[in-house]
Amino acid sequence: MLVRNGEHFINHGVPMSLFHETEFQTWRLFSLPTERKLLVERPPSGVIGYGTARISPFYPKLMWTEGFDIMGSPMGLARKLWPQDHAKFCEVMEQWQAKMKTLCDKIVGIMLGSLGLTHENDMKWFEPKNESDQTQCVFQLNSYRVCQDPDRVMGLAPHTDTSLITLLNQCNINGLQVYQEGAGWVAVEPVEGALVVNVGDFMQIVSNGKFKSVLHRAVVNNTCHRVSTAFFLGPPSDAEISPLINLVNFAHPPLY
Numbered sequence: 001m002l003v004r005n006g007e008h009f010i011n012h013g014v015p016m017s018l019f020h021e022t023e024f025q026t027w028r029l030f031s032l033p034t035e036r037k038l039l040v041e042r043p044p045s046g047v048i049g050y051g052t053a054r055i056s057p058f059y060p061k062l063m064w065t066e067g068f069d070i071m072g073s074p075m076g077l078a079r080k081l082w083p084q085d086h087a088k089f090c091e092v093m094e095q096w097q098a099k100m101k102t103l104c105d106k107i108v109g110i111m112l113g114s115l116g117l118t119h120e121n122d123m124k125w126f127e128p129k130n131e132s133d134q135t136q137c138v139f140q141l142n143s144y145r146v147c148q149d150p151d152r153v154m155g156l157a158p159h160t161d162t163s164l165i166t167l168l169n170q171c172n173i174n175g176l177q178v179y180q181e182g183a184g185w186v187a188v189e190p191v192e193g194a195l196v197v198n199v200g201d202f203m204q205i206v207s208n209g210k211f212k213s214v215l216h217r218a219v220v221n222n223t224c225h226r227v228s229t230a231f232f233l234g235p236p237s238d239a240e241i242s243p244l245i246n247l248v249n250f251a252h253p254p255l256y
């Protein structure tokens with residue numbers, strides 16, 4: 001298993017059939033008429049539902065994208081979208097999230113292991129203190145319509161994810177770019193069946209800067225409607241986010 005920021009990750013054990021089904025259900029959702037999608041519009045202070053990108057409020061300009069966010073079962077939303085025909089959508093979205101969660105836990109374990117930390121002792125903070133409190137994972141479906149003048153708009157403006165890590169599926173269509181010092185914006189060419197691993201802000205904090213969150217953006221094109229899916233692994237909502245104690249010492253004072 002190879003993990004590098006903004007690079008592809010293969011041998012993950014997720015069947016290709018699940019990739020295809022997730023991509024198909026994502027297309028199916030965004031192909032619905034706007035009036036239908038607005039039945040599940042995300043409330044201004046909410047997390048789940050249909051609407052503009054969740055990062056939009058932090059940017060002065062509109063972005064050329066629409067999004068749909070889920071946490072766990074999408075049943076409540078899907079029922080409104082397809083009163084008679086939501087079972088497959090729910091099944092596929094739940095299966096994908098379960099696979100992504102397992103992979104994320106493994107990757108985080110490997111990343112912290114590479115810093116000399118052991119899961120048992122150093123990941124305690126990551127387990128919810130309160131039984132009802134789950135890790136805050138958000139699954140976001142993104143859609144970027146064909147744009148006649150793609151150089152004059154931005155799909156998703158430059159940002160870092162707040163997650164610990166994000167697993168992104170570009171669904172085989174170009175659009176993701178990562179910022180590299182010295183090189184500028186570099187396109188991450190999609191690879192069929194591969195996931196892109198992005199380090200998020202929480203990982204940068206808990207690793208005391210050893211892992212850096214990656215600045216990235218999505219551009220649009222004038223030939224095809226692009227979709228992508230992003231699974232954000234978050235900490236439990238009751239976790240305290242600070243550099244892990246075993247990574248901090250006299251020589252390495254806490255940076256956050």
Ligand SMILES: O=C(O)CCC(=O)C(=O)O
Nearest residue numbers: 140142175176218228230
């Ligand atoms: O569509 C993409 O390739 C990027 C999506 C993304 O960065 C996000 O959902 O946070």
Ligand SMILES: [Fe+2]
Nearest residue numbers: 159160161216
């Ligand atoms: Fe992102």
